[in-house]
Every structure is written in structure tokens, then in C-alpha cells.
Amino acid sequence: MQIEPKVNILLVDDYPENLLTLEAILSGLNQNLVRASSGEEALRCILHQDFAVVLLDVQMPGLDGFETATMIRQRMRSQHTPIIFLTAFHSNDNFIYKGYSLGAVDYLLKPLDPEILISKVTVFVDLFKKTAEIKRQAAQLESVNAELNESKQTLQDFLDNANDLIQILSLDGRFTYVNRTWQQTLGYSLEEISNLTYFDIIHPAHRSNLEFVIKAIQLNKENCIIDTKFITKDGKELEVEGNLNCRFEENKPIAIRCIFRDISERKQAEETRAQFAREQAARQQAEAANRMKDEFLAVLSHELRTPLNSMLGWVRLLLTRNYDQKATNQALQTIERNAKLQAQLIEDILDVSRIIQGKLQIHLHPTNLVAVIDAAVDAVRPNAETKAIKLEAIYNDIPANSSVLVRGDFARLQQICWNLLTNAIKFSPQGGKVQITLKLLERNFVQIQITDNGIGISKEFLPHIFERFRQADSTSTRSQGGLGLGLAIVRHIVELHGGSIKAESEGENKGSTFTVTLSLLSNKIEENNGKAISAKSDNELNSNISIKLNELHILVVDDEPDALNLLTVVFAEYGAKVTTAASASQAIELIKSLQPDILISDIGMPNEDGYSLVKKVRELESQQAREIPAIALTAYVTKEDNKQAISSGFQMHLSKPVDTNALITAVAKLAGKMPMINQK
Numbered sequence: 001m002q003i004e005p006k007v008n009i010l011l012v013d014d015y016p017e018n019l020l021t022l023e024a025i026l027s028g029l030n031q032n033l034v035r036a037s038s039g040e041e042a043l044r045c046i047l048h049q050d051f052a053v054v055l056l057d058v059q060m061p062g063l064d065g066f067e068t069a070t071m072i073r074q075r076m077r078s079q080h081t082p083i084i085f086l087t088a089f090h091s092n093d094n095f096i097y098k099g100y101s102l103g104a105v106d107y108l109l110k111p112l113d114p115e116i117l118i119s120k121v122t123v124f125v126d127l128f129k130k131t132a133e134i135k136r137q138a139a140q141l142e143s144v145n146a147e148l149n150e151s152k153q154t155l156q157d158f159l160d161n162a163n164d165l166i167q168i169l170s171l172d173g174r175f176t177y178v179n180r181t182w183q184q185t186l187g188y189s190l191e192e193i194s195n196l197t198y199f200d201i202i203h204p205a206h207r208s209n210l211e212f213v214i215k216a217i218q219l220n221k222e223n224c225i226i227d228t229k230f231i232t233k234d235g236k237e238l239e240v241e242g243n244l245n246c247r248f249e250e251n252k253p254i255a256i257r258c259i260f261r262d263i264s265e266r267k268q269a270e271e272t273r274a275q276f277a278r279e280q281a282a283r284q285q286a287e288a289a290n291r292m293k294d295e296f297l298a299v300l301s302h303e304l305r306t307p308l309n310s311m312l313g314w315v316r317l318l319l320t321r322n323y324d325q326k327a328t329n330q331a332l333q334t335i336e337r338n339a340k341l342q343a344q345l346i347e348d349i350l351d352v353s354r355i356i357q358g359k360l361q362i363h364l365h366p367t368n369l370v371a372v373i374d375a376a377v378d379a380v381r382p383n384a385e386t387k388a389i390k391l392e393a394i395y396n397d398i399p400a401n402s403s404v405l406v407r408g409d410f411a412r413l414q415q416i417c418w419n420l421l422t423n424a425i426k427f428s429p430q431g432g433k434v435q436i437t438l439k440l441l442e443r444n445f446v447q448i449q450i451t452d453n454g455i456g457i458s459k460e461f462l463p464h465i466f467e468r469f470r471q472a473d474s475t476s477t478r479s480q481g482g483l484g485l486g487l488a489i490v491r492h493i494v495e496l497h498g499g500s501i502k503a504e505s506e507g508e509n510k511g512s513t514f515t516v517t518l519s520l521l522s523n524k525i526e527e528n529n530g531k532a533i534s535a536k537s538d539n540e541l542n543s544n545i546s547i548k549l550n551e552l553h554i555l556v557v558d559d560e561p562d563a564l565n566l567l568t569v570v571f572a573e574y575g576a577k578v579t580t581a582a583s584a585s586q587a588i589e590l591i592k593s594l595q596p597d598i599l600i601s602d603i604g605m606p607n608e609d610g611y612s613l614v615k616k617v618r619e620l621e622s623q624q625a626r627e628i629p630a631i632a633l634t635a636y637v638t639k640e641d642n643k644q645a646i647s648s649g650f651q652m653h654l655s656k657p658v659d660t661n662a663l664i665t666a667v668a669k670l671a672g673k674m675p676m677i678n679q680k
Contacts, residue, residue: 006032007128008049009121012042012068013057013086022055025114031125039063043071046078052128053121058087058099069102082124082223084108105223123225123243126164127259133158165230165240168247169214169256173197176255185262187233203229203237217246218253230260239267308342311335343657349485355492361639362409362496366521369404369413369446370395373436376417380425388431391421396439404438404446405521412493419486420450420514427512428454441517448516457505457512465503466491494518547668550575554667555596557587557613558633559605567600570660571667584608588616596628598667603634603645610634614649629670633658 009031011022019035026033034049036042040063042056054072058065065085072078085099088110096107106120159166160180168177175193183190186201202210206228213224223245230238242260246253314331317323323331377393384391398404406413417436424434437449457465466487487503494501494516505512554576556567564580571578579594581587584605591599599617603610614630621627632645635656645653652666667673 004129006030007052007125007132008032008034009125010034010036010042010045010049010051010054010056012036012039012055012060012065014038014060015057018057018086021112022117025112025117026121029118029122029125039065039068039071042068046072046075046081050077051081053082053084053124055084055086055121058085066098066102069099069104073103079103082127084120086110086112100220100222103222106225119241120225123259127223127243130158130162163261165260165262167198167258167260169198169258171218171253171255173199173214182260185232185238186230192233201230203231205229213244214256217244217256221246221248227263228260238262239264308338311338339657355489360492360496362412362493364407364409364497366405367408367410367413369406369438369448369518370398370402372408372410372413373417373438373448376414376421377436379414379418380421383422383425384434387425387428389425389428390433391425392433392435394435394437396437398438398440404440406446406497406518407521408497408518413497416490416493416516417448417450419490420516423486424450424452424454424512424514428452440520444520446518446520448518449513451511451513453511456508456510457503458508462503462505466501547664547673548575549664549667549671549673552576552598552667552671552673553579553594553596554598554600555579555581555587555590555594557581557584557599557601557605557610559583559602563602567663570664574664576667584610584613584616587613588620591617591620591628595626598671599628599630600633600663600667601630601650603632603636603641610650611644611648618649631663631666631670633663 009026009029011019011026011033013019013022014037016037019037023033023035031052034045034051036045039060042054043063045051046054056065056068060068063071065087069083069085072081072083082105083103084106085104086108087099099107105124108117108120162179162181164179165182165185166177166179167175167182170176174197178193183193188196198210199207210226210228213226216222217224223243225241225243227239227241230240232238239262240260241263242258244256244258247255247257311334314335318328318331373393377391381391421434421436428434432453434450434452437447437451439447439449441447491501497518499516499518501514501516503512503514549571552575554571556564556571556578557580558564558567559582561582564582568578568580579590579596581590584601585608587599587601590596599614601610601613610632614632617628617630630650631652631654632648632650633654633656634641634645642653651670654663654666
């Protein structure tokens with residue numbers, strides 16, 4: 001078997017290590033690699049040898065790359081030798097334009113990509129070999145006229161059996177020649193090809209680019225390598241890499257020569273690798289999400305069971321032993337405290353659910369931030385006093401007895417302050433210090449800042465502090481409780497108010513600072529005429545109200561016996577008569593015979609719910625002159641639940657766990673038994 005002759009590749013660089021690198025990359029081509037360490041040495045090599053391609057460094061002492069290229073082009077024999085400039089100047093357009101003007105066919109930026117370098121050099125090696133072969137055959141044709149037909153057939157066979165798609169175009173884009181591989185790959189007959197232009201086989205998205213390249217090689221008389229996409233006769237897309245050059249006669253362009261290589265498999269392999277990388281990243285994200293979910297569920301179980309332990313433990317003790325009043329009060333306080341803790345955990349989970357569904361709503365009104373902060377501080381003060389923490393509210397440059405007004409939801413703004421203060425107290429040491437500061441900023445902004453001297457936040461966890469279900473420590477040995485939801489809820493509520501929140505900490509055990517920024521109303525501060533604004537709920541007012549429900553007949557409907565027993569005892573203390581029903585059907589029968597003054601019904605009951613019950617009650621009343629006021633008492637607590645309850649026929653909607661003071665007040669209001677408030 002005849003050994004294919006090696007072609008010469010000239011490597012020019014003044015750094016020996018760069019030459020060694022080039023040799024290492026190109027050694028697999030099994031060609032003759034010639035080294036030159038200067039422009040002068042490169043020119044001497046050009047005088048004695050022909051090269052398939054010259055890899056030429058731009059920056060060299062003595063003759064630089066541009067000067068060397070100029071002299072190579074001045075020599076007739078080497079004026080068309082492909083030159084690829086190697087440069088470390090990534091964004092210097094002047095170098096690039098200058099290189100192309102001197103006849104460079106390409107630019108490669110250092111550090112070199114081995115695959116790209118090999119691919120580009122291979123094209124020129126193949127082209128050089130084909131050109132050499134064509135020249136050899138042309139010489140034979142000229143010298144031996146008798147072998148003309150045989151030589152033509154040899155050339156045709158060579159082109160037809162090439163793996164590449166070879167085509168020659170006229171200047172108007174018609175095909176003057178295609179090889180057999182081209183025909184077989186694209187599926188067109190010779191007759192069909194005669195009626196095609198290159199626009200018919202190029203993907204529409206690539207046509208403008210190819211047109212630009214064809215014009216460029218006619219003007220610059222240079223080879224050009226492009227990636228494009230063919231469309232076969234049956235509509236299949238084919239990724240190809242092409243080498244294009246223009247044929248000139250008497251310095252006029254007459255044809256476009258193109259050699260394309262099918263790189264679909266390579267592109268597919270690249271896409272497969274990319275897809276694998278994407279899938280691997282997705283798997284990693286899913287695994288991380290599952291870990292976070294498992295950690296959250298473990299924490300949730302712990303946080304819900306812990307207060308249950310204290311509650312159930314004290315309940316068993318109270319049922320089985322006799323305690324004095326002091327111990328009994330302590331037990332009841334413990335049960336109440338843990339029940340409230342569980343209620344807060346459940347409320348946080350519901351808030352996060354509303355956030356995820358986009359259903360967390362706020363009601364915006366002119367709201368006094370001073371009153372918000374005062375209410376939040378009063379709410380957390382018992383927690384601070386338990387740990388002997390100094391709790392301060394500071395109002396910088398704000399006149400006494402003044403209102404700092406924002407457009408906001410009082411309850412949700414108080415939730416922000418309460419949550420941040422609670423966290424600050426929880427993570428501060430015994431005898432620590434927590435400050436909440438209200439400060440006016442420029443451009444009608446106001447800032448609420450909560451600072452503590454507690455355990456701080458690590459730099460690693462700080463960027464994740466406001467993410468849902470994220471905790472700095474979710475292990476079983478963590479020192480603080482909580483679900484890791486509060487700060488995520490706070491951030492969302494702040495953003496619903498059009499504000500921003502940030503967390504700062506110098507590190508662990510160095511305290512932390514949370515800063516909330518909100519927009520002021522146009523009238524920033526209002527005087528309160530020496531009277532402080534305070535917000536009192538029905539619950540707070542109840543302590544000053546003496547309510548009597550004597551002679552009031554209340555029908556309570558609930559499928560839970562414990563709930564019925566509790567409400568019976570509560571209303572009996574206020575003098576009311578209570579009748580209970582365990583189902584909607586039983587309640588209807590009782591209403592027909594008893595005619596109660598007030599109806600209190602659960603919503604979620606088996607067979608027939610509270611909505612259905614109140615509708616039937618209203619239908620019965622349509623035949624009578626009297627309407628029974630009704631209260632929905634339910635664990636369904638969303639705004640939508642409230643609307644549905646009112647639209648179904650209830651006058652009021654109270655959520656479980658019920659505040660008995662609020663329930664008594666609601667019943668008194670509906671029954672017209674609210675007394676005058678005794679101010680103390």
C-alpha cells in the first residue's frame with residue numbers, strides 16, 4: 001500500500017514552549033511539522049519548501065508576524081499559502097483587520113483550543129493535498145494528451161469518492177458542479193440541481209450569512225471557513241462546516257469553490273454532552289430540593305410535636321392529680337403558651353402557601369409606623385423580659401406625638417416588626433440588647449432597622465437568609481426552634497408594600513441588623529395634638545366590657561364533641577342557654593322547634609357542611625318574619641373562605657382556634673347586647 005506523503009506545516013513563534021505546544025497538538029495529524037523561531041527563519045523555510053498552512057505568531061522581535069506575512073505574499077510561489085495568525089490580543093480589532101488585509105485566512109486567540117486548531121489545520125492540509133493532487137493531474141494532462149480522458153475520470157472519481165460535499169457555484173449562485181457525495185447526501189438528481197441555487201439548499205436562518213461570506217471572498221480573495229446548515233430534498237437539516245474560496249481569471253471572480261463536511265454527528269455529540277450536563281444539574285437541584293424538603297419536614301415534625309409534649313403532659317397531670325391554684329395556673333399558662341406557638345407555626349405555613357399560590361393579599365391604607373412599632377414592641381416585651389434583654393424603640397428626628405405615615409396594611413406591617421423582633425430576641429444572649437429604630441430618609445423614604453448583639457449570621461448563609469425552608473442549622477442538635485419560614489414571609493410582605501429588606505452581619509457571634517425601607521406618603525409626618533395613636537382590637541376592649549348573655553338561646557353545630565362541650569361551658573358562664581347539634585340535619589330539626597336567637601356553626605362537617613346548613617336555614621326563614629343571626633366558626637381561614645361564608649348567609653366568620661373573648665363579643669354584637677365601654 002502506497003504511503004500517503006506528508007505535507008509541510010510551518011510553525012512560527014519566538015517562544016520555544018509555544019512551538020512545543022503546537023507540535024504536541026498537531027502531532028496526531030502525522031504531517032511534517034517545521035519549526036521557526038523568528039520571521040527571518042520562517043522566510044528561509046518558505047524559500048526551500050511548500051507549506052499547506054503557516055501558523056504565524058503576531059508578536060515577535062525583529063520581523064513581526066505582519067511583516068513576515070507581507071514578505072511571504074510577495075513571493076509568487078507562496079502568495080496563496082494559507083496563513084493563520086496566532087495572537088493573545090483578544091479584542092484588538094486593528095490587529096485583526098490588519099491581519100486580514102495581509103492575507104490571513106483566520107485568527108486564533110491564545111490560549112488555543114486544541115480541537116479548533118486541529119479542525120482548521122486539517123482543512124488546509126486536506127485542501128493542500130487535494131490541490132497538490134489536482135496540480136499533479138493537471139501536469140499529466142498537459143504533458144500526456146493521450147491520457148486526458150483517463151485523468152479526467154481519475155479526478156472525477158477522486159472527487160466523487162471524497163467524504164466531503166464539494167460544489168462549485170457561478171457568481172449568480174447556480175451550481176456548476178457537485179460531487180457524488182453531495183448528490184447522495186442532499187438527494188437531488190443532476191436535472192434538479194441544474195434548476196437550483198445555493199439559496200434553495202441553505203437553511204433560511206443561514207442565508208444572509210452565507211451571502212455575506214460569498215461576497216467577502218470575492219472582494220478579499222481569501223479562503224473562508226463557516227458553519228452553516230443545509231436542507232436536504234426530504235427536508236432534513238444537515239449541520240456542515242465549509243471552506244469557501246473564489247476562483248479568479250485575469251483578476252476577475254468567475255466561480256465560488258466550496259468544500260463542506262457533514263458535522264451533524266459532532267454537533268449531536270456536543271448537544272448530547274450539553275443535555276447530559278443540563279440533566280445532571282437538574283438532578284442535583286432536585287436532590288438538593290428533596291434534601292431541603294426532608295430537612296423541613298423533620299423540623300416541622302419536631303416543632304409541632306415539641307409543644308404537644310408539654311401540652312399533653314400537663315393535661316394528663318391535671319387529670320390525674322390534685323394541684324393547688326398556683327400549680328394549676330402554671331400548667332394552664334404552659335398549655336396556652338404552647339398552643340399559641342402551634343397556632344403561629346400553622347399560620348406561618350398557611351402564609352407560605354398563600355405566597356406560593358400568589359394569594360397573600362394586603363389592604364393598603366394610610367398607616368402610622370409609630371403605632372405599628374409600639375404595638376409590635378408591646379407584643380414581644382414579655383419575651384425580652386424573660387431573657388433580661390434590653391428592648392428599645394428609637395425614633396430618630398421624629399417629633400413626639402407624631403405619625404409617620406405610609407400606605408400599608410397595619411396588621412401585616414406589625415407582623416414584619418414582630419417577626420424581626422422575635423428573631424432578634426430569640427437569637428440574643430441572656431441580658432442582651434435589641435433595638436428597633438425608625439428613621440426618615442431622603443426622597444420620601446423611611447427606614448425600620450432592627451439590631452441585636454446575638455449569634456449573628458455566617459457569611460455562607462447570609463445570601464440565603466430570606467429563602468423559604470432554609471435554616472443555618474437544621475440538625476437535631478440545633479439550639480433554636482422555628483421552621484425557617486418567618487424571614488421569607490417578611491420579605492414577601494415588604495415587597496408587597498413596594499419596599500425592600502436586607503440583612504447584615506459581620507459574622508457569627510457578632511450580631512445582626514435587618515433593615516426595611518418603605519415609601520412615605522406625601523404628607524410625611526402628622527401631629528397628633530399631643531395624643532398618641534393606638535390600635536385596640538375587640539380582644540383588648542373586652543377586658544373593659546361587662547357582657548351578659550342572659551336569656552339568650554344559642555344553637556351550636558359541630559361534629560366534634562369536644563368543640564361542643566367547650567362552647568357550652570363558655571356561653572354558660574355568660575348566662576346563655578346552649579343547645580348543641582352534631583350535624584346539619586339535626587340542627588335543621590332543632591331550629592324548626594326551638595327558634596334559637598343565635599346560630600353558631602362549623603363549616604367542615606361530614607355529609608352536609610355549614611354552607612348548606614345556613615342556606616337551608618335562610619330558606620326556612622323566608623316563610624317567617626324573623627332571621628336568625630349566624631356565625632361561621634371554622635378552621636378554613638382564608639379571605640376566600642370569609643367571602644364564601646358571608647355570601648352563603650352567615651353574618652360573621654371567625655377562625656379556629658377561636659378566641660373566646662372575641663366569640664363572646666361577636667355574639668353580643670349580633671344579639672344587640674353590647675354594653676357601654678367603661679374606660680379605666
